[in-house]
Amino acid sequence: MLWIIYLGLLGTTAIFFLIKGMYKTKLTKVDFVISIITWIGLFGFVTNIQILTPLVWKIVFFGGIAWDIFFGLFIQDHYEDEDFEEIPKTVRIVLSFLMLVILIGPLYYGLYHYAF
Numbered sequence: 001m002l003w004i005i006y007l008g009l010l011g012t013t014a015i016f017f018l019i020k021g022m023y024k025t026k027l028t029k030v031d032f033v034i035s036i037i038t039w040i041g042l043f044g045f046v047t048n049i050q051i052l053t054p055l056v057w058k059i060v061f062f063g064g065i066a067w068d069i070f071f072g073l074f075i076q077d078h079y080e081d082e083d084f085e086e087i088p089k090t091v092r093i094v095l096s097f098l099m100l101v102i103l104i105g106p107l108y109y110g111l112y113h114y115a116f
Contacts, residue, residue, distance in 0.1 A: 057115035
């Protein structure tokens with residue numbers, strides 16, 4: 001049940017960002033596409049439905065983690081949040097990493113189990 005709630009929250013957030021027009025740059029559009037692909041993998045895990053092959057999900061798993069770490073920690077101004085700029089860079093990186101682990105850690109946990 002918790003997996004279904006988490007799946008719904010991820011999907012709702014992605015759709016909300018799309019409706020609000022927050023995917024303006026090419027990098028944020030790429031992030032949206034990668035989010036949808038990883039969401040589909042999590043959907044397959046949660047519903048126990050085989051979508052594509054495990055090899056595809058292994059590639060998605062490693063590619064998605066690499067992208068989320070790169071995008072979440074090192075790409076600046078991806079959502080144009082000015083309040084975030086006032087925080088020192090090292091603190092921003094630590095906070096961003098913690099948020100990545102807390103918010104999308106379950107996504108990659110499920111995707112890992114789906115792929116392997």
